Amino acid sequence: MKAVLFDLDGIITDTAGYHFLAWKAMAKKLGIEINNEFNEQLKGISRIESLELILKKGELENKFSMAEKEELATNKNEEYKKMIEQMSSVDILPGIELVLNELKSKNILLGLASASQNGPFILKKLGLIDLFDTIVNPAELSAGKPAPEIFQKAAEQLDLPVKECVGIEDAAAGVESINNASMVSIAVGDRAVLSAADKVVASTNQLTADLIKKVWIDCSETN
Missing domain, CATH: 1.10.150.240 (Putative phosphatase; domain 2)
Incomplete structure (x- = not known):
């Protein structure tokens, strides 16, 4: 990974x-x-x-x-x-800043694959933008989620094959997008709604660098 x-x-x-x-x-x-x-x-x-x-x-x-x-x-x-405009670091979801820093400490590249054209602006407000190695501009895509293009584009911008990437989403359309890109998918939220993901956790504070790596390894071994 x-x-x-x-x-x-x-x-x-x-x-x-x-x-x-x-x-x-x-x-x-x-x-x-x-x-x-x-x-x-x-x-x-x-x-x-x-x-x-x-x-x-x-x-x-x-x-x-x-x-x-x-x-x-x-x-x-x-x-x-x-x-x-009023957003700040207090608006970062639980555990996310920790997992981002954990991943960076392990030399894992980070990408933003969001349909929001305000992604860079929001990351700046949250004080997280310097942690990200690439941000996909959704305005440049020909198709949105659940099409795989946004995740494929993120991998391309990082000069990596999709099999070396993990995508993390909270929406069914997003999970489908990751899966369509032939990446390992992790979802946060309702297991019943997000059952297509390779791994589902209930909340963001359950995401850790070790868990993400384990899911990737497990999926790589079975595929």
């Missing part, structure tokens, strides 16, 4: 609440009401894909041009960025 590739939301920090509030405000302006249950569908997918689902819910999917959709998504993101 030479690299670990992390999702952002739900793994390093939790900005889902901010995303929900920003989407909810935008949707309300269009006369569409969304709730927490609907918001679950928006996790792990791109900004435009999230917007498309919201417009479909309001039966407005054919009302806007692509340029208008881009503007709506940009406006939502500006609102979201105002909200996350």
Whole structure:
């Protein structure tokens, strides 16, 4: 194992609440009401894909041009960025800073494979950006999760074969993306939802460098 590739939301920090509030405000302006249950569908997918689902819910999917959709998504993101200005190291999820430093001490490369275009900004706010060796720009990808491209791109940017990488996710679409990239997958959350992962842990503070390495070794031996 030479690299670990992390999702952002739900793994390093939790900005889902901010995303929900920003989407909810935008949707309300269009006369569409969304709730927490609907918001679950928006996790792990791109900004435009999230917007498309919201417009479909309001039966407005054919009302806007692509340029208008881009503007709506940009406006939502500006609102979201105002909200996350207040983020700091206290917003790092339990155990994550420790495991990142553990991995770095073992000369394991770290990559960010997040659908969020605000990844670099958030990592700076959290004080973690210097730990990461590469960050994939989701705007440069042709397909979002569950397509494998984002994890493949992270491996490519690190100049590593996918078999030397482990991906860590909290969403089913993300796990599918890792698996489609032929990488070892570790998920954080509900085992029933994330059963496709090679290993599932209940919370981020259960992630350790030794556990990640063991999962990679076990999977390498069985494949």
